[in-house]
Amino acid sequence: MSGKLASGSALRIALRGRRLRRTVALRGLVRETRLHPAMLVQPLFIQAGATGREPIGAMPGQDRLGLAVLAEEAGRLRAAGVRSALLFGLPSAKDASGSGAWAADGIVQEGIRALRAADRDLLIIADVCLCEYTSHGHCGVLAGNGEDAIVDNDASLELLARTAVSLAEAGADILAPSAMMDGQVAAIRAALDEAGHGQAAILAYAAKHASAFYGPFREAADSAPAFGDRRSYQMDPANGREALREIDADVAEGADIIMIKPALPSLDLVAAARARTDLPIAAYQVSGEYSAICAAAANGWLNRRAVALESLVAIARAGADIIVTYFAAEAAGWLRDEAPP
Numbered sequence: 001m002s003g004k005l006a007s008g009s010a011l012r013i014a015l016r017g018r019r020l021r022r023t024v025a026l027r028g029l030v031r032e033t034r035l036h037p038a039m040l041v042q043p044l045f046i047q048a049g050a051t052g053r054e055p056i057g058a059m060p061g062q063d064r065l066g067l068a069v070l071a072e073e074a075g076r077l078r079a080a081g082v083r084s085a086l087l088f089g090l091p092s093a094k095d096a097s098g099s100g101a102w103a104a105d106g107i108v109q110e111g112i113r114a115l116r117a118a119d120r121d122l123l124i125i126a127d128v129c130l131c132e133y134t135s136h137g138h139c140g141v142l143a144g145n146g147e148d149a150i151v152d153n154d155a156s157l158e159l160l161a162r163t164a165v166s167l168a169e170a171g172a173d174i175l176a177p178s179a180m181m182d183g184q185v186a187a188i189r190a191a192l193d194e195a196g197h198g199q200a201a202i203l204a205y206a207a208k209h210a211s212a213f214y215g216p217f218r219e220a221a222d223s224a225p226a227f228g229d230r231r232s233y234q235m236d237p238a239n240g241r242e243a244l245r246e247i248d249a250d251v252a253e254g255a256d257i258i259m260i261k262p263a264l265p266s267l268d269l270v271a272a273a274r275a276r277t278d279l280p281i282a283a284y285q286v287s288g289e290y291s292a293i294c295a296a297a298a299n300g301w302l303n304r305r306a307v308a309l310e311s312l313v314a315i316a317r318a319g320a321d322i323i324v325t326y327f328a329a330e331a332a333g334w335l336r337d338e339a340p341p
């Protein structure tokens with residue numbers, strides 16, 4: 001391609017990229033990645049014994065919800081255009097085995113029924129883990145005592161499977177195992193099928209790093225481990241090839257959707273997963289990613305809306321079909337405002 005400088009000398013410029021950036025309509029025409037409310041999942045924290053909404057200090061704009069406000073919350077999500085919610089529970093009591101996770105009248109089981117009664121079409125995804133229900137705060141049951149205790153993988157599988165069946169009985173559409181126990185997808189799939197829940201899908205937290213970005217969630221869900229940390233079962237954030245092995249294993253065990261978390265620190269893995277499997281891929285923009293944007297925006301250092309949308313579009317551009325984000329309802333509203341008439 002050749003052009004003329006003002007002086008008249010010939011100039012070869014390989015790419016005239018600016019031609020397609022000239023107007024709003026041109027940029028809209030050639031946009032490669034578009035966000036849609038249908039791809040967003042709103043996490044909800046359901047608290048036993050709460051009567052209304054309790055704001056979560058470390059996550060501005062997010063609340064712990066009592067059962068009585070779930071119908072209102074379902075209406076808010078529907079009005080925003082968000083059709084999917086991921087549920088976490090805060091039980092009234094905890095014990096060593098986390099029995100509140102699979103109780104027929106457990107807080108999430110009750111929450112599923114309340115949401116279903118309010119909106120029969122809402123897609124309900126239930127987190128499957130024990131850490132919110134165990135007195136020690138770990139994601140499985142312990143073997144051994146005191147500081148020497150370890151999380152017993154295979155003993156935990158049975159309890160995770162029992163939890164998944166209980167949540168499916170209550171009406172969950174999708175079960176989302178997040179404990180990072182080896183074999184959890186296979187155990188849950190077998191238990192669901194055995195119990196007659198062949199229609200219930202599994203969204204596997206396939207590659208879940210032991211990330212410092214989960215900090216605010218532990219306040220939200222009251223799930224900090226009482227001793228030690230989760231690095232013996234969640235993955236080292238330094239490892240990418242291992243993440244691909246975890247994804248392969250969950251696909252082989254029968255996962256319907258695989259998830260990577262946290263999202264922005266793992267965009268390389270989202271892209272690698274996209275190239276590796278044709279299953280739907282989800283990414284979880286976790287509490288710390290959300291709270292960091294909120295805090296910077298509250299200080300006037302970043303534009304909340306612009307940065308939130310840019311982060312979500314980056315996650316989609318990397319290859320995520322589904323984004324779990326605390327911005328879901330708010331972002332859906334922004335997307336509706338931006339939509340052409």
Ligand SMILES: [Zn+2]
Pocket residue numbers: 129130131132138139178179
């Ligand atoms: Zn857990």
